[in-house]
Amino acid sequence: MTVLLATKRxxxxxxxxxxxAYFLAVLLTGPLITHRxxxxxxxxxxxxxxxxxxxxxxxxxxxxxxxxxTFGITLHSSRRLALVTVVAAAAAMTVALSLxxxxxxxxxxxxxxxxxxxxxxxxxxxxxNRRARWAELHARAERLEREREAEARRAVTEERLRxxxxxxxxxxxxxxxxxxxxxVGNHVMDAQPExxxxxxxxxxxxxxxxxxxxRRLLGVLRQDGEPAGSLVPAPGLADLAPLAAQxxxxxxxxxxxxxxxxxxxxPGVDLSAYRIVQEALTNVIKHAGSSTAxxxxxxxxxxxxxxITDDGPGTPRAGTRPATPSTGHGIIGMRERVxxxxxxxxxxxxxxxxxRVFARLPIPGVTEVTS
Numbered sequence: 355m356t357v358l359l360a361t362k363r364x365x366x367x368x369x370x371x372x373x374x375a376y377f378l379a380v381l382l383t384g385p386l387i388t389h390r391x392x393x394x395x396x397x398x399x400x401x402x403x404x405x406x407x408x409x410x411x412x413x414x415x416x417x418x419x420x421x422x423x424t425f426g427i428t429l430h431s432s433r434r435l436a437l438v439t440v441v442a443a444a445a446a447m448t449v450a451l452s453l454x455x456x457x458x459x460x461x462x463x464x465x466x467x468x469x470x471x472x473x474x475x476x477x478x479x480x481x482x483n484r485r486a487r488w489a490e491l492h493a494r495a496e497r498l499e500r501e502r503e504a505e506a507r508r509a510v511t512e513e514r515l516r517x518x519x520x521x522x523x524x525x526x527x528x529x530x531x532x533x534x535x536x537x538v539g540n541h542v543m544d545a546q547p548e549x550x551x552x553x554x555x556x557x558x559x560x561x562x563x564x565x566x567x568x569r570r571l572l573g574v575l576r577q578d579g580e581p582a583g584s585l586v587p588a589p590g591l592a593d594l595a596p597l598a599a600q601x602x603x604x605x606x607x608x609x610x611x612x613x614x615x616x617x618x619x620x621p622g623v624d625l626s627a628y629r630i631v632q633e634a635l636t637n638v639i640k641h642a643g644s645s646t647a648x649x650x651x652x653x654x655x656x657x658x659x660x661x662i663t664d665d666g667p668g669t670p671r672a673g674t675r676p677a678t679p680s681t682g683h684g685i686i687g688m689r690e691r692v693x694x695x696x697x698x699x700x701x702x703x704x705x706x707x708x709x710r711v712f713a714r715l716p717i718p719g720v721t722e723v724t725s
Contacts, residue, residue, distance in 0.1 A: 389423060440472065657715060
C-alpha cells in the first residue's frame with residue numbers, strides 16, 4: 355500500500371500524500387500480523403484507520419487490507435467473531451466509500467468492495483470447514499488405529515492365556531506322574547531295586563519334560579519387551595537390612611524388629627513377604643510424608659506375620675509429594691500376594707495416626723499351634 359501512496363497520481367478531489375497517510379497505511383496493514391492473537395483489537399484498529407483514511411481523501415483506495423483481514427479473522431477465530439467481522443467490515447467499507455472523492459466513487463466500486471468482503475468471508479469459511487474435516491478424518495484414523503492395536507493386543511493376550519492353560523495342564527500331569535513314580539520307587543526300593551531304578555528314570559525324564567514345558571509357559575506369559583529373568587537369587591526377608599539402607603537414602607528411617615525363630619520358609623513365601631514390605635515402604639515414601647517407619651517380622655510355627663507402620667504425616671521430604679491417599683495398585687498387589695497363599699491382609703489408617711499394613715502368610719505343610 356505504501357508503494358501505491360508513493361506512485362499513484364493525485365486525482366481530482368484527493369489530497370496529496372502526507373506523513374499522516376503513511377501512518378494510517380501502517381495502521382491498516384499492521385493488524386494483519388496481530389489478528390491471530392488479538393482479533394478484536396486488530397479489527398477495530400484496521401476499520402478505524404480505514405474510515406480516517408477515507409475521511410482524509412488521500413490517494414490510493416485502501417480496500418485490500420480489509421479484505422485480507424476479513425479472511426484471516428474468519429479463518430482463525432470463532433464463527434461468531436467471523437460474522438461480527440464481515441458485518442463490521444461491510445459497514446466500515448460503506449462509510450469509507452461514502453467519504454471518498456467523487457472520482458473514486460462509482461456503482462462498480464460499491465458493488466465490488468462489498469462483494470469482495472463477502473467473498474473473503476466465504477472463502478475463509480470454506481477453508482475452515484475443510485480443515486475441520488481433515489482434522490476429524492485424521493483423528494478418526496488415529497482412533498481406528500488405536501482400536502485395531504488394542505484389539506490385536508487383546509487377541510494376543512487371550513491366545514497366550516489359552517496356551518498357558520494348556521501348558522499348565524501338561525505340567526500338572528507331569529507332576530502327577532512324578533508323584534506316583536516317586537511313591538512307587540520309595541515303596542519297592544528295598545524289595546525290587548530294578549523297579550525303583552525304572553521309577554527314577556521315569557521321574558528324571560518326566561521332570562526334564564516338565565521343566566521344558568515350564569520354560570515355554572513362562573515364555574508365553576512374558577510380555578513383549580519384558581527383560582529376561584535374572585540369575586540373581588530372588589530376595590527374601592533376610593534382605594530387609596539392605597532394603598532399609600536403600601530406603602534410608604530416600605529420607606525414611608526404618609526400624610526392623612524380628613520376633614520368633616526363623617524356620618524353614620518356602621522361597622515363594624519368603625519372596626512375597628519381602629515384596630510386601632518393599633511395597634509398603636514405597637507407599638510410605640510416596641504418599642505418607644512420614645519420616646520414620648517400623649517393620650515387624652514375626653515367625654510363627656505355621657506362618658510369617660508382617661506389620662509395617664508409619665508415624666503419620668510430617669514435614670514433607672524434598673522431592674516428595676504431600677500426603678495424599680494412594681490411588682495406585684500397591685495395596686491391591688499386596689493383597690493379591692497374600693491371597694495366593696490363603697493368608698490374611700489388612701491395610702488402613704491407625705487410630706493414633708499413621709498407616710498400618712498387616713499380612714499373615716501361612717507356610718504350606720506346617721500346622722499352626724493355637725492356644
